[in-house]
Amino acid sequence: MKRIFLLLFYALTAMVQGAWAVDNDKLHVKMDVAGLGDSIAVIFGDQRLFFGGKQGHFEFDIELTEVSEVIFVEPRALRGDTENIHVYRVPGVPGEEIHLTAKGDNRYDVDGSAFYAQYHQVDLWDESVTADLQQFVATFNAMREVGVGRDSLMQYYNTTYQPLLEKYRSQIMEYVKAHPDQEAVTTLIGNLGSLEQVNEAVQTLSPAVREGRMKPLLDATIASKVREAQQAEEEAKAALKQAPGTLAPDFTLNDINGRPLRLSTMRGKYVILDFWGSWCIWCIRGFPKMKEYYNKYKGKFEIIGIACNDEDTKWKAAVNQHKLPWKHVFCPDDSPVLIDYAIQGFPTKMILDLDGKIVKTIVGEDPSFYTLLDELFGK
Numbered sequence: 001m002k003r004i005f006l007l008l009f010y011a012l013t014a015m016v017q018g019a020w021a022v023d024n025d026k027l028h029v030k031m032d033v034a035g036l037g038d039s040i041a042v043i044f045g046d047q048r049l050f051f052g053g054k055q056g057h058f059e060f061d062i063e064l065t066e067v068s069e070v071i072f073v074e075p076r077a078l079r080g081d082t083e084n085i086h087v088y089r090v091p092g093v094p095g096e097e098i099h100l101t102a103k104g105d106n107r108y109d110v111d112g113s114a115f116y117a118q119y120h121q122v123d124l125w126d127e128s129v130t131a132d133l134q135q136f137v138a139t140f141n142a143m144r145e146v147g148v149g150r151d152s153l154m155q156y157y158n159t160t161y162q163p164l165l166e167k168y169r170s171q172i173m174e175y176v177k178a179h180p181d182q183e184a185v186t187t188l189i190g191n192l193g194s195l196e197q198v199n200e201a202v203q204t205l206s207p208a209v210r211e212g213r214m215k216p217l218l219d220a221t222i223a224s225k226v227r228e229a230q231q232a233e234e235e236a237k238a239a240l241k242q243a244p245g246t247l248a249p250d251f252t253l254n255d256i257n258g259r260p261l262r263l264s265t266m267r268g269k270y271v272i273l274d275f276w277g278s279w280c281i282w283c284i285r286g287f288p289k290m291k292e293y294y295n296k297y298k299g300k301f302e303i304i305g306i307a308c309n310d311e312d313t314k315w316k317a318a319v320n321q322h323k324l325p326w327k328h329v330f331c332p333d334d335s336p337v338l339i340d341y342a343i344q345g346f347p348t349k350m351i352l353d354l355d356g357k358i359v360k361t362i363v364g365e366d367p368s369f370y371t372l373l374d375e376l377f378g379k
Contacts (some may be wrong), residue, residue: 238342270301
């Protein structure tokens, strides 16, 4: 079974948990992960447990009163040291025995008692049908490392990843339909794309699986897809608000000297709205390049920095510290501006044309923003 080791901190905390009640029991764990050290941290629910071993060999019991996703990780990760960290995530099933064995730097096998033997077979199948997706991830990450722009990355994503993902989800559906009596196939259903797909897959399961101890896990998967659908709806609304050609909503916010600045008074010149905050690392890191381009095309556009989710003294101090020469305003917490512009991340840069209409919105510190400035003003 192949698993890519997770390096992001959220892997330590963002866990999907089952919730069905069983008699108090234990999950017996055997681990053979040579090179990991002599201690292991185990995370499930609100529990943080530590067990000792020898040179990556561990054997212990976890008290589980409900099925939960269980994470095994080096203790240093809980102190914030996540460099080259190894993270193992598995479903924890009370009354079962799990054998976890590392297989090189980026894979591990899970086997054991009845459930885990079945889970092992499901995971082997999963590995066999995701080779193309794994290759995509490797290529995509390599493109990011060499500085490929956001637009090119998105084009590669849309033309390559999406078809591969749809194929994979179709294969999951076929596999679930072919194995309706296996509890372990429920661990695949969350990888389906839509709420409709998830509901269809759940209904193909046998009643014993669908209504048995896996039911709360399936319910949690359905609830997760409902939340995803709601988020997608919000993103679609945001896309409409930020669509090129849309008239940017007018606003009046106080500048750094406490005087009101109204956006519509800037008509007749290109304006860049920079939604930022003194707390935003990537916003701060982008200032040198922004200053460079502000001077490069001096007089061809104006920038309005809009400090958001910030404190009055802190955003003013950041403006002065970084010697930012453009206009600045403060967006208070009760202002509707962030909602009107559907801002979902920082920094967000929005280019407005002479008529105050949106040319393009770029989220994050993306080189494509400066490429666009060259295209617009470098003629």
